[in-house]
Amino acid sequence: MPKYMIGTEEQQKWIQKYFFCPRGLGFFEPGAVPMDNPVMSAFNIAKASYQIRPEVFNMDYLSKSLNLKKEEIIKRMKRLYDERLIMYVMTPPMQLIGYGLYYWVVKLKEGTSKEKKQALSEWFQNKDEICTGAEAEGDFDYFNGCHMRVLDNLIYDIFYRLRDLPEVEYVHTVPIRRAIRDLYTNMPDSLNDYREFFLDDDTINRLAKMQDKMDLTDLRIFKALNTKRPMEEVYDFKVLHDISGLNPDEMLMGIKTVIENNRMLVPVFHFNTRKMGLKNRLFLIRLFQMTPSYRKAEIADEIATIPEFNVINEFTDSFYDIGAAAYKDLTDTDALFEKINSFSEVEDVKVADFTREFRRFTCRLDAENGMWEECILTDDFLSDITRKAMPAINLNINKEEEE
Numbered sequence: 001m002p003k004y005m006i007g008t009e010e011q012q013k014w015i016q017k018y019f020f021c022p023r024g025l026g027f028f029e030p031g032a033v034p035m036d037n038p039v040m041s042a043f044n045i046a047k048a049s050y051q052i053r054p055e056v057f058n059m060d061y062l063s064k065s066l067n068l069k070k071e072e073i074i075k076r077m078k079r080l081y082d083e084r085l086i087m088y089v090m091t092p093p094m095q096l097i098g099y100g101l102y103y104w105v106v107k108l109k110e111g112t113s114k115e116k117k118q119a120l121s122e123w124f125q126n127k128d129e130i131c132t133g134a135e136a137e138g139d140f141d142y143f144n145g146c147h148m149r150v151l152d153n154l155i156y157d158i159f160y161r162l163r164d165l166p167e168v169e170y171v172h173t174v175p176i177r178r179a180i181r182d183l184y185t186n187m188p189d190s191l192n193d194y195r196e197f198f199l200d201d202d203t204i205n206r207l208a209k210m211q212d213k214m215d216l217t218d219l220r221i222f223k224a225l226n227t228k229r230p231m232e233e234v235y236d237f238k239v240l241h242d243i244s245g246l247n248p249d250e251m252l253m254g255i256k257t258v259i260e261n262n263r264m265l266v267p268v269f270h271f272n273t274r275k276m277g278l279k280n281r282l283f284l285i286r287l288f289q290m291t292p293s294y295r296k297a298e299i300a301d302e303i304a305t306i307p308e309f310n311v312i313n314e315f316t317d318s319f320y321d322i323g324a325a326a327y328k329d330l331t332d333t334d335a336l337f338e339k340i341n342s343f344s345e346v347e348d349v350k351v352a353d354f355t356r357e358f359r360r361f362t363c364r365l366d367a368e369n370g371m372w373e374e375c376i377l378t379d380d381f382l383s384d385i386t387r388k389a390m391p392a393i394n395l396n397i398n399k400e401e402e403e
Contacts, residue, residue: 004294014294019263020093020189022177022297022314025100026149031262032097035377039254042231043090043267045240050088051081051373056240057225061233065224068217076218084367085213085275086222090267091361093179093188097264099147101176102154103132103313103323105284106142106162107169116167117141119395124358125369128376129157131362136282138352143282145176147378153385161393174284174323177316180300183270183360184310185226188263191301195228195259195266198307203330210329211276225269231256234267270360272367273327280310280357281333283340284350285322291345296321299343308336320350328353 004010015021046056054077059070080086094101121135133144148154162171178189184199208216237248258264300314300322311325326336340349357365364371
């Protein structure tokens, strides 16, 4: 008899393995807190200050773990930020705080000009509702994501407008059921190793040799900043107090509850892949349609045991079931492709390389436009976009884009 049969004692027992049950779209759970809640103070102060005050991070921990002087670490962190090479971002489990997390894939028609694609990329870059997004080349041309409380708002604001473009072949939604890993860091929906950082020393050594923006010491600092540790060792709460006047003990207690106990926030440093010459290769994995949900989750978890993948998501209600990405310049992506295809349940895999990233977790990545880290967290709360007449997307090269 198959596992987890309906009508048996095993019915849906597989769900109980996870800290949060695998979800459909948007859930709103009691205990979710907004970003302006006092328990978020430590993160908010660090996020607003690290650009000029890197010492908001615990320099005692960093100095000891790296065997570097604090002054050297601070100097390097300032340079890395000033040169737009690093950015401090965060992600919450969006589907627990009232949003659906809807990613979507755009394929352009054969023969679409580079100029038209560039114009569409600029529209995506400036579309604040897109919280994470990238231009790609390969089996598809874009992979973008939005957090929306109401699916109709996404359909009317973006999908219908894209559908009317003669250059678009298709738009496929890939709603996130579980965000398992991002930026090499395991997210709240991971089965194991929550907050573990999977960028290993061998990969860092290769990365140091293949580009001249971040040397090995810079990359060791980057890794140390992302290494899982107690929140006492993440921030310097005395510095946070000096900046804000807030009680350091209360800030520590709040952020420990949010991150360590409740898994409602994962902060992580991101590096500028374009400046460093890195291209993320995304595999969109389609399983045979009769694959049970528990097995789909198991396959995603098995893929998550492969540390070379820096992004892993499990999808729902989509043509695709799992997404996994790895930097093709740092990894044998052909070997990863073979590992994916070794699962008998895999029907098809689409592959594309990111050529430009627009945003990560609402933070803009276009340093060339002077917009590095510009962050707009949109919310369609109480909005009904279906009542509005949305202007067409304008791909005329020499005209202002309409909004």
